[in-house]
Amino acid sequence: MRILVLALLLTGCAFAPELGTSEQEFRSKAVWYAAEDYRFVAAQGDTRVYHLNGVFYYFVNGALDRVDQGQLYQERLEVTIN
Numbered sequence: 001m002r003i004l005v006l007a008l009l010l011t012g013c014a015f016a017p018e019l020g021t022s023e024q025e026f027r028s029k030a031v032w033y034a035a036e037d038y039r040f041v042a043a044q045g046d047t048r049v050y051h052l053n054g055v056f057y058y059f060v061n062g063a064l065d066r067v068d069q070g071q072l073y074q075e076r077l078e079v080t081i082n
Contacts, residue, residue, distance in 0.1 A: 017057070021064040023048065026057065 015033035017026050030038040030052050041049040041056065047065075050057045058066040 015052070017064055017067075019064050019067070023059040023062045023064070026050070026059070026064060 015029060017029070027050075030050065038052045039050065041051050043049070046061050048059045050059070054069060056068045056070075057064060058068065
């Protein structure tokens with residue numbers, strides 16, 4: 001148990017991927033850090049969206065392109081237009 005706690009402290013418990021992170025790396029780490037809150041949300045064209053800990057992660061062509069806390073972009077457009 002002590003080894004696990006030490007390993008978590010050394011690697012950091014927070015998960016904050018940087019722009020440009022590959023979708024594959026994101027998925028593998030997201031499952032490890034927050035398996036219960038991690039989910040695939042939507043895909044449209046070359047864009048795939050994931051939700052993790054209240055944050056939306058947008059991947060374009062397999063690389064993290066944008067991070068957004070709040071509504072999905074499409075939902076925000078619908079609210080703005082209506």
